[in-house]
Amino acid sequence: MHPENYHFTKEHEWINLEGDKGTVGITDYAQKQLGDIVFVELPSEGDTVQKGKPFGVVESVKSVSDLYAPLTGRVARVNTRLTDEPELVNQDPYGEGWLIVVEVTDPAEAEGLMSLAEYESLTGKS
Amino acid sequence: MTKAWRVIHNGAAGAAFNMALDEAILLSHARGRVPATLRFYTWTPSAVSIGYAQQLDKTLDLEACKGEGVEVVRRVTGGRAVLHDHEVTYSLVVSTVDLPEGVTASVTASYRWVAEALQEGLKDLGVEAYLARPERASVQGRLRSGVACYDSPSFYELCCQGRKIVGSSQYRHCGSLLQHGSIPLRFDASKLVRLLPQKGEEVRQRLERQLQARGAGLSDITGRPLETTEVVGAIIRGFERVHGVSFESSLPLAEEMEAALSLRDSKYATREWTALR
Numbered sequence: 001m002h003p004e005n006y007h008f009t010k011e012h013e014w015i016n017l018e019g020d021k022g023t024v025g026i027t028d029y030a031q032k033q034l035g036d037i038v039f040v041e042l043p044s045e046g047d048t049v050q051k052g053k054p055f056g057v058v059e060s061v062k063s064v065s066d067l068y069a070p071l072t073g074r075v076a077r078v079n080t081r082l083t084d085e086p087e088l089v090n091q092d093p094y095g096e097g098w099l100i101v102v103e104v105t106d107p108a109e110a111e112g113l114m115s116l117a118e119y120e121s122l123t124g125k126s
Numbered sequence: 127m128t129k130a131w132r133v134i135h136n137g138a139a140g141a142a143f144n145m146a147l148d149e150a151i152l153l154s155h156a157r158g159r160v161p162a163t164l165r166f167y168t169w170t171p172s173a174v175s176i177g178y179a180q181q182l183d184k185t186l187d188l189e190a191c192k193g194e195g196v197e198v199v200r201r202v203t204g205g206r207a208v209l210h211d212h213e214v215t216y217s218l219v220v221s222t223v224d225l226p227e228g229v230t231a232s233v234t235a236s237y238r239w240v241a242e243a244l245q246e247g248l249k250d251l252g253v254e255a256y257l258a259r260p261e262r263a264s265v266q267g268r269l270r271s272g273v274a275c276y277d278s279p280s281f282y283e284l285c286c287q288g289r290k291i292v293g294s295s296q297y298r299h300c301g302s303l304l305q306h307g308s309i310p311l312r313f314d315a316s317k318l319v320r321l322l323p324q325k326g327e328e329v330r331q332r333l334e335r336q337l338q339a340r341g342a343g344l345s346d347i348t349g350r351p352l353e354t355t356e357v358v359g360a361i362i363r364g365f366e367r368v369h370g371v372s373f374e375s376s377l378p379l380a381e382e383m384e385a386a387l388s389l390r391d392s393k394y395a396t397r398e399w400t401a402l403r
Contacts, residue, residue, distance in 0.1 A: 033232045035281070039179040039204075054299075057178070062205035062280055063233045063296035064178045 003094045008119035011052075011068040014094065020107055024070060025098045026058070026089060029123045033090075034060040037089045042067075042081040042100055047075045049102060050099050051109055056099065058089065067099065071109045077101035130378040131224070132225055134165040135358055140172035141199035143212070146389035148217040148403060149202055150382045155219045156300040160379065162224040164365070165217045166358045173197035174321055177204050177295060182401050185273045187323050196321060200400050203306045205295035206275040207320065207337040212343065214357045218305045224403075230303055236283040237294060239369070240305055244292055245284055247364020251356065253347050255284040274318060275308070276339060282311035289342035309361075310343035311352050 006014040012030035015022040031037065039059035049055040049069035056067040066071065079098050082088060089097035104110075139147070144167055174196055182200070185207050191198050196209070218240060222230045238257065245255050257387045258279035272278065275293040278316045279285050284292040293308045315337035319330055345352050364372050365371040378386070393399050 035233050041179070059177075059179050059204040061233045061237070062177070062203070062294065063298060064202065064204040065233075065298040066300070 004116045006094070006116065007070060007113035008116065009052075009068060009070045009113060010122060012123075013068055013070050015070040015102070015110070015113070017104065017107060017110055020104050021076060022071060022073070022102050022104050022107075023098050024102060024112075025093055026101050027069065027119065027123075028093045030094045031090045031097070033065070034058065034063070034065060036060055037086045040086045040089065040099070042078050042082070043075050045075050045078055049073060049075060058086070069102070070113060071102060071104045072106065073102035073104040075100050075102045129161050129373040130372045131161055131352040132163040132307065132377055133362060133373040134163060134378060136165070136167060136377065138170035140171070140390075141169060141175065141197040142390045142394035143386060144169060144173075144215070144370040145175070145201060145394045147378060147382070147386040148219075148306070149219070149389050149393075150385035151219050152299060152302055152304040153380065153385065154298070154379065154382050155221065156302040162220040162372070163218070163376075164362070164373070165219075166354075166361075167215050167217075168213070168354060169197075169215070171197055172209070173199055174207055174318075175199050175201045176207045178202055178297070178334060179204060179403070180273065184323065186321055190321050190324075194317065194320065198400060199394055200402060201297075201306060203295035203297045203304060205280075205293070205306075206277070207273050207318075208293055208308045209314065209318040210308060211310075211314060211317065213308055214354050216307045216309070216361065218307070219302060220305075221302045221379060228248040233296065233329050234281045236296070236303060236305070236331045237280075240294070240307070241282045241284055241292075243365040243368045243371075244307070244309075244361060245364070246368045247309050247361040248284070248291075248344070250353060250360040250363060251344060253286055253291070253344055255286045257282045258285050258290070261300050273322060274337060277337060286342065286347050289340055291344060291347065292340050295341055297401070309357060310341070311345045311354075311357070312337070313341045313343040313346055315341065 006016045012027045037060045042056040051072045055069045068126040279290045297304045319334040
């Protein structure tokens with residue numbers, strides 16, 4: 001888990017790109033703002049997600065929030081543990097609380113995303 | 127907060143339309159077409175709404191709902207089942223720019239911001255409410271076990287005399303936030319329990335006693351019948367006094383009404399949406 005190497009969105013998602021595959025999750029800042037997550041709804045393997053568009057939701061403290069795809073691609077894996085253990089997103093947002101793995105259509109799209117330092121500047125952490 | 131917010135008080139409607147108009151206003155606000163909007167409405171016929179993530183058949187006895195003439199609708203907001211009967215419902219649509227910095231981003235801070243206005247407004251009705259601050263662990267546990275909203279207060283929900291008097295839930299979409307709030311005038315635990323899946327007479331009676339002890343309507347607190355318009359006026363004054371919001375009375379835009387009718391027919395009134403899970 002090295003979030004300093006991840007890419008970030010202003011909608012508070014991260015993507016860890018390894019080749020043409022990227023693991024996606026929500027940031028530590030986001031999980032703190034959301035509070036205790038009790039429900040996670042994710043797409044199915046094989047579905048397509050589109051950069052900047054909703055691909056699922058989380059529910060915390062009776063609040064349903066959309067999840068936005070950092071990049072466009074096909075869903076290769078889904079973290080099915082979150083069905084029964086949605087609290088993993090709170091406990092380990094950059095690790096066990098990952099959401100989906102995407103086979104990214106165009107990794108060059110990541111150039112428009114933020115670094116950790118830029119993201120922390122956005123959220124007022126640095 | 128220099129721009130006036132809209133306040134819409136468009137009376138009673140069916141469950142699917144009520145939910146559809148709230149979503150239409152949210153989408154309209156997210157596109158920058160309308161300012162922040164506070165809407166008040168009631169439900170005819172009575173209805174029970176379930177949270178976005180709830181499982182329909184584990185939450186409600188659909189035959190009982192039909193028998194009682196109660197409509198069933200799935201909300202786009204979270205939380206649990208709410209019986210909309212003798213109540214004033216509000217929906218608030220705001221975005222980051224409408225609230226003080228940092229308030230919209232935090233779920234609990236935004237609940238608190240709204241609750242402070244409601245708390246102030248309810249004083250005009252003689253209701254001295256306080257904001258709930260339950261323990262994290264108990265919230266998590268109860269949210270997973272109970273199916274009814276008034277079974278327990280969540281963060282910053284309003285309580286009075288140890289009973290929950292306003293239930294709230296949210297949906298966050300494209301930088302805008304929709305908050306639903308239910309303010310019962312009379313809280314009918316018996317009717318609500320009749321709509322839940324039955325687990326025997328003993329369990330039903332226990333649940334009814336539990337809900338009746340934990341929830342209350344405003345008229346139950348004040349001891350006198352309250353009119354919808356009184357409650358609406360008090361809440362508007364609460365927002366004005368606590369947060370300095372100014373309101374302009376309005377109607378939904380024609381395009382919002384059109385979108386609402388479309389969402390009613392294509393989403394909220396469909397079996398596919400209601401029985402989503």
